[in-house]
Amino acid sequence: MNAKRLMFVALFIFQSALGQQLMDEGFKLLETGDFEKAETFFDAYLQKEPSNKTALICYGRAVGLSGEPKKAIAHFKVLKAQYPQDFEIAVNFNEAFLWDGQFEEAKPLYESLLKLYPDSFAVHLGYANTLSNLKEYPEALEWINKTIILDSTNTSARVSRKYIRLGYADMLLKKKNYTKAEDLLKENFSDFPKDKETLISLANLYLIRKEVDKAKEAYIAMATTAADSIRALNGMSLAEHIGKNDRYALSLAAQALEKAQLIKDEVLKSQTQERYVQALIWNSSFGKAKTQIDSLEQVHSNEPWVKALRATLGMYTADFWVSIEEYDDILAIDSTSFDGNLGKANALFASDRIIPAYRAAFKTLSVFPGQPDAQGLVEKINGLHIPTTEARAFYTFDNGNNIAHGNQVSANIPLSTKFMSTLSYMYRNTENTLTSNQALSHILLAGV
Template identity: 35%
Template sequence: MKKILVVFLVIFAGAVQAQEVLQAGFKLLENGQFAEGAAFFKHYLTTQDATNKTALLCYGRGTGLSGNVTEAKEVFGKLLQRYPGDFEISLNAAEALMWCKEYAEAKRYYEKLLTEKPNDFAANLGYANALASLFEYEKALVFTEKALQIQPSNDNAKLSRKYARLGLADYFVKNQDYHRAAPLLESILSENATDKEALFAKAQLYIQLERYNEAEKIYQQLLQLTHGQTEVYLNLSYLSFLQANKPLAFEYANKAVESTATQPQKYLTARLGRITALGWNGKFKQAFAELDSLDSVFPNNNDLLIKRAGLSIWNKEFAHSVSLFKKSLRNVPSSFDGNLGVADALFAQELDDESKKYVLKTLEYYPNQKDAKDFLAKLALRHAPALTTHNFISSDKGGNASKNYQANVAFDVATALRFNVGYRRREVSNSLENNSANVQTMTAGLRWRVKPFWLITGAINVTKLEKDGAVAPFKTFDIASEFRLNKFQTLELRHNSDVQSFTAGLVGNQLSFKNYIATYNLSTPFKVGVYSQYYYTKNSDGNTRNLLFASLYYDLKATPVVKFGINYQRMTFEKRMSRVYFSPFLFRSYEVFGVSENLNVPKQKFLYQVSVAGGMQRIEDEAYQATYRASLTLGYKPSANIELTAYSLYSNSATSSVVGYSYSETGIKAKWILLKKQQY
């Protein structure tokens, strides 16, 4: 956000009047016809007066402003040799350094000139422009104001002040210092309420502040001011995506493409925006087809390569995405999208050490960049120590009640290996039988991401059962191996053992069991999914259980989640042990369910989950019974590392409790991720 003064003609009025023959050349320069002006003065110098100082100055300016900055610099250098210390020539020599983008040298040159004439308008404005080009915006504003004190109505000085304000506002936004950016933009708009650049910057500021409705009003205003500029449509498309209106985002992206009929230079940008919107809407086949067509028109284009890599992440082709992003970085090592894109694809595979390297590389190229800093925070949340607690009470219609207290601490020992230790206490009683028992469990476990497609979890538990003064210790375990078969399918194999502690009677029986569990999940690009689980259980009393659970669901909405479907459950026992626990020879249930939640939506402070289901169950040859269950979770997340939720659930399904009774549970969960100030 910088603009250098382009029309800066310093000539003596007397010289202008004395050399009427040069008037046509002056006019060309004043009208911005720099190449023509340079040709005019070159002809004059060649045919009439090779030493005319004014003509040489004007030739140098015309040459430099038309793009031949090296020759212009030489012209002014030779003039200074002829007229050493001439202030007017020195001003032009300083500006030539600006044309050559030698901003630091220009700054030093202007500082020298200002010691000679501190109140010279051109020197103050030139110095301000040099400072702005070096991103020293606050100091630049001081000198633009000084220049305007000397010439209050000078449009070039006002223009320089505007761009210094825009540059400083942009600096504040990039450093998340939003309250200091806003007044700078308002100061520009107070002078010109329709300034497009200030309006764009203000809309972007509102997006950073998540004030989306206000940002939309500004973009709608810009649509009118720009007569449908491509960038405005693309920004409206992105804003609609942020507002979770993906179909509208696609509509605006289409309008962006249509707008390029009068803005052909924006065609590729608009098409890429449309491809992005297709990705947001899950239309990957169409998006990749459009990329293929653009590849034939724009071969070896790095923007197309980066877009293909980004789409591959959304399409869960993470390894392919990494290879594409790395290929793009060989073309443009400093690419923001390339470096952070690699980090994102690696993060999705839990390759976080390598992911962090690319985030830090992004910050090397773009210091203090908000998205990269947020990414580091996301890594920190995944790997920092975490304390979780879960306390709840439960009861059923069989007189059983319990109080439960749980606490767990998890911590990394390596990026891919996380340990946890925990303590659980369960106090159970039965009001009908007038008995009670306690169960205490110490646990130590691990979570090991062996490969992107392979996860191992395990735990060892030491459990102590207490009833009627008798104490019985047990050692149990839980080990699981999860495989990501492809981008749509996962399979988990689990083997665990535990003791039945749902009721005081079960605690007294010291009944233990071993489970062999297979879980399969299929999520398709058509929003239809299948979740199924098979249990084979061996009890210490010699009984065995087979349980099959299958769910067919449809994801109506991803953010927040809205899902509904049908569930089927079939359970058999080898022996009927009805006096001890619910164990029919055959049990079947069918239900429809619906779920809505925002528990995993980023930046949500108020959390909720609502789940309802209803259906029928049949126990052996008994008549079908109506079933229902419902749960409600409400939570608060004041920051990314603290979460508190309360929940309550009720079910009259026979499988809700081990003993086959209707069941209710109410509890509180808390999570605290222990972040340091400069975590990860």
């Protein structure tokens, strides 16, 4: 009997090891991100072993990560009913909600799992990522730090922390809390020195603050490859424009354009061509800019970025109706386009169509909450079309022994976006100190 038992155990161990070995190919497909092939692999494997729990879990992951998260949720829900106490199934069930973008639903699931497994790295990481996706960044940062304490060598947790900091910094940037945003971004360098995404975010922050030299330093630091050198030149060109050095901005853009001829990255080539045309416009080389845009339209017809260039040219040459038409075309292609929304708002304002400009600016803010340029336009319009008052007191004297003192109050009251009424009242008391003669005057002025 004992001998039979030993043979059974040995056979079971051999079969388990063999099953694990047979699944190695599927594991590698999951690890390398080839999820569709992984799904096919584990589907075929389950035809032979339909109750293999490891294969069932891997199949669910492959399904969810290959673009069918709802199917994965349903799959893991069935497994949870079969194995209600299984930790791996519970974790994957929760994660499937993240794949599907159901972050609100995932949050309480992770909170329940944390109570059962308070020291689990996987649960901590999933919860931190859930909070990050909900843009609850302070809490997400707190939990990802707890996660890293559980396993300080895990790279995926540090990657998650990097993106939590990037998201948190962007939120702070929109709230104009620039110092805290800068500090957060710099903390990323402790895990990822010279991280490109962090350097780009830092450069953007410095551009908003018009700290041109710091922005250029960030761009130079990211120039570690041929492609990134071109990106850096494009960024530095914009920085020089913000620093009111348009001639050098054009020189940098021309350098980037020359280097871009040697690469195969078509997206980067387009971005570089765009920056070069912008630099021509900044330098009032409108004829050259128009020639470049005409040439680009032959190759990139109906591309929003080319339309944005023609719209920008229209803004600089006071051809605002052309700009509005181009921005309308951009919005017809993509209603959430930043260039289209803010560009149209600016073009409407420049053409003295105040109410439509106001609406367009608020539409931009509805798509991009807290965006500084859109917010600035709203504040500018408000400043031009709200009632204002001014009060002044004065005292004068001359060499004829005349002294005068008085007050003046003025008010500007907009009647519409086209008309404004002006009302001014002045009281003046004049006296000659030798003759004691006095004169009192009241002046009331009104106009539209």
